[in-house]
Amino acid sequence: MSTLKETLWDPVAGFGVTFRTMFKKPVTEKYPFEKVPTAPRFHGRHQLNRWPDGLEKCVGCELCAWACPADAIYVEGASNTEDERFSPGERYGRVYQINYLRCILCGLCIEACPTRALTMTNEYELADDNRAALIYEKDDLLAPLLPGMLEPPHEMLISDDHHDYYRGKSLPIVETTSGPETAS
């Protein structure tokens, strides 16, 4: 049993909202054609960082895996050898996997990391159509090589003492003219 107001006034009022909105700035983002930057501390995809000479910061301690509430991280450590060095010190992460089907991007792993090897980027485009592609391996997670960095394995270039790495010593600055070169 509809009243007179419902029959006559309500449709007009409804279209009124539509009419008024036509003159407002739209909130819709034209993703994926236009990508709006995230907040600077947005929790996006992880990154495994490197020391300035390209050695990996990860020591394979598995604390990230332990901190993870979703059990999304799998790490297997291994020992550096004289011939094959991936990180300063004794150990490195030989296998490093993050399963983005499980990851809830909470960032507890970042807090757990004792060497700041694991941080998060602002990258949020984490979708795919199969499971395997969403389990990121070490290669997918490692930070890109910046100028001056060498792809491990290689010996410690900054200092023979691994403590110098943790104290923040960096490579001597070498003026280069063409492309990245290493300081020796």
Next chain:
Amino acid sequence: MTVTEPNPTDTTPVELVTLTIDDVEVSVPKGTLVIRAAELIGTEIPRFCDHPLLAPVGACRQCLVEIPDAGNGRGMPKPQASCTIEVAPGMVVRTQVTSPVAEKAQEGMLEFLLANHPLDCPVCDKGGECPLQNQSLSHGASESRFIETKRLFPKPLPLSSNVLLDRERCVLCQRCTRFQSEIAGDPFIALLERGAQQQIGIAPDVPFGSYFSGNTIQICPVGALTSADYRFRSRPFDLISVPSVSEHDACGSAIRVDHRRGKVMRRLAGDDPEVNEEWITDKDRFAFTWSRQADRLTTPLVRNPATGELEPTSWPGALAVAARGLAAAAGKAVLTGGRLTVEDAYAYAKFARVALGTNNIDFRARPTSKEETEFLAAKVAGTPVDVTFADLERATAVVLVGLEPEDEAGTLFLRLRKASRQGVQVFALGTHTTRGLTKMNGTLVPTVPGQEAAALAELAVSPGTIILAGERLATIPGALSAVATKATESGARWAWVPRRAGDRSALDAGCLPNLLPGARPVASAEARADAAADWGVPSLPDEVGLDTDAIIAAAASGELGALVVAGVDVDDLADPALARDALRSVDFLVSLEVRASAVTALADVVLPVAPPVEKAGTFINWEGRQRPFHQVLIDAPALTDVRVLAGIAEELGRPIGIRTTAEAAAEWRELGPWDGKRIVFRGRKPAAAKTAAGKVVAGRVVLDTWKQLIDGGRLQDGADFLRQTAREPVLRASEATLTACGVQPGQRATLTGPSGSASFIAEAAFMPEGVVWAPTNSGVHLGAALGVAHGGRVSLTGGER
């Protein structure tokens, strides 16, 4: 931690002392330390250096308490270390619970300890099970005031290939150095330097070469001592811990197995005051990777008659082939090896009798004798626990015959050393004073191998003495008889100490040609009827079977048609060359093994079975004590020997009626020991002393040999760090013997036997003339290389052949 239990046989009343701790009156036995008296009222005083099995030292000063009245009406002016102070009547003690002074003292101590302690808990092996971490949380200050640079040392410092030291983490509690000097007797580590630079260290040219070094890692209250094997591999909270029993010797030491992702990560000493207290050997601790080597068998293999190659087959297929082959064969025999649990051994014993219808079964994969068979059946099998570890401490003297406990039963050695420190005299009938005997402060009764019986007969033995007889006596005629005679004559007690974990289990389960389970003599119709009734079969074979040597000989000569062989290392047998011949020439060979071996290479059917870590079971140690353990890796797919044997028996149409370990255990217990007439041990006369004994005759000498704790044994495969701590293999002989044979001490010398030769660096030792000692399996297996066992004759020449 071990709480020393009051001795049940001690009838002297304990003198009690009453004191007040935290306003609670408590009575404790005289001589108790304050720190332990406090535990009795439920107050845990923080501590690092204190350990119930080590002498009090008061090194870490963490356990400070206030003592307002020391029992004489006067108080102690300053807080005192409660781990070094004995209780006194009327004493008043205030711990951190009631005394702000004690609380502040403990907090201050922790702050000092943490001043130089690195904050690397997140990457430290001990993090999560660390007394320093725990006690900092429960008793320490919440914030550090220390902002200066911490003391740094290079790390890790390898003390040996096994044990690594992080000096920065050390709190100088000296548990490790005290363990090594008090318990193990290998004081290779000590405190060096003074003041802030004080540190644990080793002499520059002498590594931490102790068979018991792993225990220091376990008792270290911080992460200063770490094991090379486990370092950075895992964290305590990753691990699933299962109590278990070591499979490496006949002591039945309690261990704790920690595993993760289906792989054993480490083993720790379990706490069993009756058996191993809190200590195990490095072999028990580090040798656990053998069962996951690349040659591990995972599927049944059957030899393809067309190609002659072993090919993977399904379980039903392989069992059917095995059953067909066994059914077709004329004579059958079973060699079980000495590494089985009592359940598995029982299944073999029953399988041989019920399914194969033979008494040709022997567990001894080593040189044997008829005398030993009879001795074991009459005197050892199925006997209740008599001599125990604790009894050794109460004995007046211990006589070791044919036994080197440090190498052959490490936990027994530690208990003997403890006993010797309490005044028990240790005598060893041997060729030379070994390092182990020196550490036991023992007396050598110089004996040429082969003359043990005569030497024992001459020895004056008092009734409170315990005689420990080793398995090497098997090949010495009259030696085991002499042990039995001596014990009867003098009233001394004795025990037989085998080398392998499953030897005593197999014996009690009836894996002997003249014995059914529970020490039922095969020759006794009554005993056979008893077992047959229990097993639900009309009758059992009544003829005493062949022993190991006879089985090998019969197989080599073609009298046996089929052999079932479990974990046997061919080189350990009396004549390895003949044994290889036998395995090759026997028509049908079934091998139940964990890993590919010399036996599986020749087998017609190879059936993979589970190693101890993947099954439950019970070992029986040298005391006769049952040491049950659970399955550690519960998801492991491997089948037990019981299950595999049941499968073959069912295919044969003669089921053994047991399929699981639990069923086997239940049936074995139900069958129980035999209460009827046992086999009578007649005893043998020792061989007449040859005039040649104790002399070098034409360059020929008597061989004295045993296996060192860490050697080439297959159960140490994969434990590379452990193997690097093995003792240097040397050959020992007296200077006169070496000179007579033209050998320079320090140079290489060669031993030659019927099947070949082996060379070692020679070392002069105080030994009887005409005797040479060399390790059995360090680098080269003497049995295989020379074809001579303990007590045999070899020729000794200088240089390398």
